[in-house]
Amino acid sequence: MTEAISLDARRKRARFRSWHRGMKEMDMILGGYADAHINDISESDLTILEDLMDSLDRDLFKWFTGEGPVPDEFNTPVFHKICAFHKIDLS
Numbered sequence: 405m406t407e408a409i410s411l412d413a414r415r416k417r418a419r420f421r422s423w424h425r426g427m428k429e430m431d432m433i434l435g436g437y438a439d440a441h442i443n444d445i446s447e448s449d450l451t452i453l454e455d456l457m458d459s460l461d462r463d464l465f466k467w468f469t470g471e472g473p474v475p476d477e478f479n480t481p482v483f484h485k486i487c488a489f490h491k492i493d494l495s
Contacts, residue, residue, distance in 0.1 A: 411447055411450070414447075414450055414454070415442045415443065415445065415450065418438060418442060418450060418453055418454055418457065419435075419438040419439070419442045421434075421454075421457050422434035422435045422437070422438035422442075422457065423435035423438070425457075425461050426461055427461035427462070427465065429465055430461045430464055430465060430468075433464075433468055433486065433490060434457065434464075434486070436489070436490065437485075437486045437489050437490070438453075440489065441485075441489070449481075449482050452480050452481075452482040453482055455477075455478075456478055456480075456482065456483065459478065467483070468486075468487065468490075468492055469492075470492075470494050474494070
């Protein structure tokens with residue numbers, strides 16, 4: 405039986421994961437956003453962020469730099485909030 409993880413514990417885990425990606429550029433993008441917003445993120449947005457962080461760094465980097473198209477399942481308001489936080493213009 406799997407024990408439910410509290411929202412606070414999920415937030416702490418997501419913040420840690422955002423800073424320990426393996427690619428420094430993604431640490432800066434995701435970690436910087438998490439530092440500023442993780443304490444206020446809703447449970448649904450946290451789930452979206454967790455799903456986004458399951459992606460490979462090289463893919464995330466392409467999406468955040470505009471080098472590759474953002475797949476529909478990741479082209480979410482959370483993705484756009486991260487871009488806006490870092491003033492990344494993907495238009």
